[in-house]
Amino acid sequence: METLSNNPLLKVSDAEVAMIRRDNNLDTNKIKENLDEIEEWCKKQSHLEGAVQYLNRDIMERIHILAKGSVEGTKKKIDKILTTRGLIPEIMLNKSIDEFNEFQENLIFITLPNLSPVCHSRIFVSQITNPNINNFSFLTYLRYCFMIGEYRLYFEYSMSDRFIVDLKNVNMNIIAKINPVLLKKGETLCTEAYGTKIKGIHFVNAPRYVDKIINLLKQVLKEKISSRVYVHCSYEDLQREIPKEILPKEYGGDSTSCAELAEQWKEYLKTEQARTILETSNKLISDESKRCSIKFNEEYLGMPGSFRRLNVD
Template sequence: MEKLPYHPLVIVTQEDLQKARELYGVQDVNSLRESLDILEKWLQKQPHLAEGSKYLSPANLERAFITAKGSVEETKRRLERMFTSRGMMPELCLNRTVEEFKDEWEVVNYVPLPKICPSDRSRVMVTQFLTEKLEKFSILAYFRLCFMVGEYRLNFDYTPAERFIIDFKNIHIGLLIKINPVVVKKAEVLCTEGIGTKIKGIHILNAPTFVDKIIHLLKQALREKLANRIHVHSTYEDLHKYIPKEILPKDYGGDEESCSKLSEKWKKLLRQEEARKIIQDTEKLVSDETKRHESKFNEEYMGMPGSFRRLAVD
């Protein structure tokens, strides 16, 4: 993929592409093409993956290879995880329509920032709570929205990592009863183990007085490595140490459009026919377990049963 497809809300420059490849030592274009061809043929020969793999975009396949540091065998494992985990957690990532998020969009903005973070080539996602009235907020619907936007975006993006900004400006303590650690845990597993996202940081802004209780709930669900990447910022200037002003929205002292304007653009885009088709195709990226020769994925890759059994909710 030498010529990047243009996308108005997912901007990737030629420099971004080259830097991402350099970061993981994937610079030989001929070798890259040969490896992707090997992976395509391998997918076609896997009875439980062959049908779903027809809907895997070239951008998605190449991204998986890049984040696997140019290892064909590791990419195979990542693709196996992605197809299988999506089928295991349909409540998070299947049977979605844009219309189902009407209520959720009245409560939150969830937007990827258009430009890639230059320091580590990560894509930054921003969550803003728009109102203190949380009756319409659902943690499950929120993650369904996140995965729908994210999986659509990966058809155009070329980033090896992601960062998340969560703005708690309008939040009250009632949010605590909305956070289900089991749902958070499943979302983390699908995001990091299933889709293969490398999360560089979770940045909390406008923290309420009870932020320690929120972080406690999150740390029950998240793995220690990721939990240690939660940062609470008392000022926007502190945030700028991690994410430069040039890519941040005006809301946080940056140069980019406001989150509200970006959110409206995303809503309009996702309602278009082309985006709906991509979302529908994404739904088919699941394994056919009836055709799998042997299935130990749940135990070997995800560790999900043990993780959920050990999860204590006070």
């Protein structure tokens, strides 16, 4: 892949692509050679052959980067992504843009358009914009977050993720609706299936009871991730972790406001390209009726949602 597909909401410069490839001991020729081998392997996996026809080489390269340029690691990651998506359909499948109309009126979940110049992470911001929201659904929140993830497969090229969580309008009623089982499934999809490296979860505008939120995360998330939860007492403190030049105006930064970015995402999600990507994402699942049951049990029996697997004689 010589040039990245263009999306102004997920910018990656040529220099950043070159640096990320170099850090993974990859160049254009090596990537082509590796993807040829991976593509041939995919076609020979009976439980994956139906899905991989929708897994274009741009997506395959993103997964190859997540696997640090390892051919065998990429094969395992493709298998795990396509399998786990089907194991947790309540979060991953059968989405429509229209189902999130009310969500977009009350919440913001956006990517910052530029990667961090320090660690080349993609930064996400999560805000509740309506302090009087009374119908918050954590499942809808996760479905929306992972819907944005569908577009990242087509346009992204980052090393890791960081999340800014603005608690300004969060209350105990909302916290009580955070389902620990769903939270664990979200973590499984993020870290085990996609192999996302979470560099930090950054809380801003924290209320007095922020410790309750942190305790919940520590009970559910892996220790490595929960150890990367930070509570920032000021925007200046946040800027020590995420450079001011890419932060939105709301956080003392020099970049576009969250409200403007949310509006840009809303407009993009109405496009034909966005709808096509979302429709295609429903086909990116393995056909477990064609996989050896023993192999499945070895790899996935302990995963959240694995009880959904159909028994095949």
